[in-house]
Structure formats: C-alpha cells, structure tokens
Amino acid sequence: MSNKRVSIVFSTFNSSEYVTKCLKSCLCQEYDDFFVVVADDGSTDNTVYKMLEIASVYSNLKVISLPHGERGIARSKAIELARELKSDYIYIIDSDMILKDNLIKDCIKFLDENKKVGGLIIPEVSFSDYKNFYSRVKVFERNIINSAGEDIGSNSVEAARFWRIQEYDSTGGININQISFEETQPTIRYIEDGGIIKRAVFTRIYHNEKKATLKAIVEKKKYYFSVMNKTIESEKNGLKKTLSRWYFFRPVLYRKENLKKYIKHPLLTLGMFYMYIVLTFMGIGQLLKAKAYSKK
Incomplete structure (x- = not known):
C-alpha cells in the first residue's frame, strides 16, 4: 500500500444540515496519511461552528473561512492548501456526499497498480x-x-x-x-x-x-x-x-x-x-x- 499523502477537499455554504455526516465519513477513512480541507464560502448558518468543533478533535481537518463568492473560488482555495500540505493525491467532493468505507485505501491501491x-x-x-x-x-x-x-x-x-x-x-x-x-x-x-x-x-x-x-x-x-x-x-x-x-x-x-x-x-x-x-x-x-x- 502506498504511503503517499491524500487530501480530501470540498467547499461548503450553509451546509450545517449534512456537513457533519460528510466529515465523519471522511475522517473515519482507514488510511495513515490524509487531510480533510474544507473552504467555507461565507456561510450564514452554523456550518463553520460545527466544522471547527470537529476540527478541535481531529488535527487533520483544516477549515478555511472565506467571504461569500463562487463555489469555484472556495474549491480552488481548498486545493491550494492541499498543495501546501504536500499532498500527492486530491479527492474533490461535495459537502452533501458520504464516503464509502475504505474508499481512499481502495482508490490508492488501484492507482498504485x-x-x-x-x-x-x-x-x-x-x-x-x-x-x-x-x-x-x-x-x-x-x-x-x-x-x-x-x-x-x-x-x-x-x-x-x-x-x-x-x-x-x-x-x-x-x-x-x-x-x-x-x-x-x-x-x-x-x-x-x-x-x-x-x-x-x-x-x-x-x-x-x-x-x-x-x-x-x-x-x-x-x-x-x-x-x-x-x-x-x-x-x-x-x-x-x-x-x-x-x-x-x-x-x-x-x-x-x-x-x-x-x-x-x-x-x-x-x-x-x-x-x-x-x-x-x-x-x-x-x-x-x-x-x-x-x-x-
């Protein structure tokens, strides 16, 4: 199995209803070296609060808070931080998605082969x-x-x-x-x-x-x-x-x-x-x- 670093990246905007499930599915992936990078696009609900609460427990969760703009800007900021974290792979998702167990491990195995x-x-x-x-x-x-x-x-x-x-x-x-x-x-x-x-x-x-x-x-x-x-x-x-x-x-x-x-x-x-x-x-x-x- 590869020991390369993976960053799961996504943007959020008023996603408090479902972002917690998304983050949990990301953070529970069985892989040794990965980050979750989220750029919030100026949410006006408690999305950022929920994410920061989880980030206080998981050091590999990075939250970027941005003024409201366009989704692409937020995504690009998250990808930019993934580069700064020296990621070898990025996985771009949406905040209303839930990862299957072992998704990261299975994708890395396939790409290694x-x-x-x-x-x-x-x-x-x-x-x-x-x-x-x-x-x-x-x-x-x-x-x-x-x-x-x-x-x-x-x-x-x-x-x-x-x-x-x-x-x-x-x-x-x-x-x-x-x-x-x-x-x-x-x-x-x-x-x-x-x-x-x-x-x-x-x-x-x-x-x-x-x-x-x-x-x-x-x-x-x-x-x-x-x-x-x-x-x-x-x-x-x-x-x-x-x-x-x-x-x-x-x-x-x-x-x-x-x-x-x-x-x-x-x-x-x-x-x-x-x-x-x-x-x-x-x-x-x-x-x-x-x-x-x-x-x-």
Whole structure:
C-alpha cells in the first residue's frame, strides 16, 4: 500500500444540515496519511461552528473561512492548501456526499497498480430522504448518469474527482472565472490531451440530493446557464463540447442497462425526460440572452 499523502477537499455554504455526516465519513477513512480541507464560502448558518468543533478533535481537518463568492473560488482555495500540505493525491467532493468505507485505501491501491491512470471518477449513488415526485426523479436521473461502466466516453458529463495532484495540475485545474460546469473541464482537457481517466467501479460515494422540485431544479440551472458563456468562451471548442454533452446527446442514457430501468420505472422516466425538455428550452433561452447581452 502506498504511503503517499491524500487530501480530501470540498467547499461548503450553509451546509450545517449534512456537513457533519460528510466529515465523519471522511475522517473515519482507514488510511495513515490524509487531510480533510474544507473552504467555507461565507456561510450564514452554523456550518463553520460545527466544522471547527470537529476540527478541535481531529488535527487533520483544516477549515478555511472565506467571504461569500463562487463555489469555484472556495474549491480552488481548498486545493491550494492541499498543495501546501504536500499532498500527492486530491479527492474533490461535495459537502452533501458520504464516503464509502475504505474508499481512499481502495482508490490508492488501484492507482498504485495502474500507473498510467491520472484520475478516477468515483461512481455516485444518489439518495434522498424525501419521497415527493421530483426528489425521486432526481435520484433516478443521477443514478442513470452514474451507470456507465469503467471506461469514460468522449461525451461524459462526469468529473474525475480523485487525482494524482501532478496530473490534476497539468490540466490547469479549476478556472474560477467559469461559474458553470467548471468542475468537469479539467477532466475534459485531460482526456483531450491523451490522459487516462477511469471510473472506479470498485467503490462508490453516496450523494444526498435532498428535497428536489422541478421549480427549484430549473431555477438552479437557470443561473448556471445564464453564465455558461464564460465557460464556453474560455475553452477551446467550448460550444462544440457543450452541445456534444447536452442532455439528450449523452450516450449513457442509451446504455442497455439503463433502457431496462426505463421500462421498470416508466413514471420516473417520463419525469426525467420532461425535466430535460424543460431545461433544454430554458438553457437555450438563457444562452441566447447572455450572448445578445454581451454584444451590447
């Protein structure tokens, strides 16, 4: 087993409801040399207090408190501290995720045995404690997206999260000026440059989708689509990359295993594709609006 240092990094914003479970799953990992680095993006609840309380017990938990900005800025600050801690690997997660036992150890073992692999996509198992229709649809949709086998397709929308830090840095990392879908861009760049990314089908992470409504989903995506031009314009062939990964163009949706799930869950399938239709029209409208505004 490698004795290399790992830093688990993530950002928080008003995450007091679920951040404790996330931290416990990180800090209970069986691995000798690791840190958990959290950058708080100006929370107004007691998120920071809860984290500092845990940090008083765990010396390998580092908490950065920042003024409110954008998620990418907070993530980049956490990754910056991971570098200062001389980490050999970074694992970028969200504050509403729960790590499977031995996830770190299993990923390091795989990378030790597969030297040419630069980063891993960790399969997510989505869940929600809420049973309303669109909470169930969101869980269903995310589990469809994450049912994609070991190899990564050219139009994958998933982001590698577990990286050899040198390989991550070779991509340029997160561009803090890209407010939408900035987390997937390092993965896309790395694959385009010939790097190898694998999906770690031997482990998983649990993702809490919380309470979802169609209105809330649309409002959240509306903001990201309204600033997507910043991502498109700052990436080589940005528009082509965006269109090739648009909802209905994702090959994972048409995998045999997923087609079986559609038949088994017809109402959730209809809800998912209706959501995609609504988001497609809204997204196109926001992109055209942003483009017209930029020409003024």
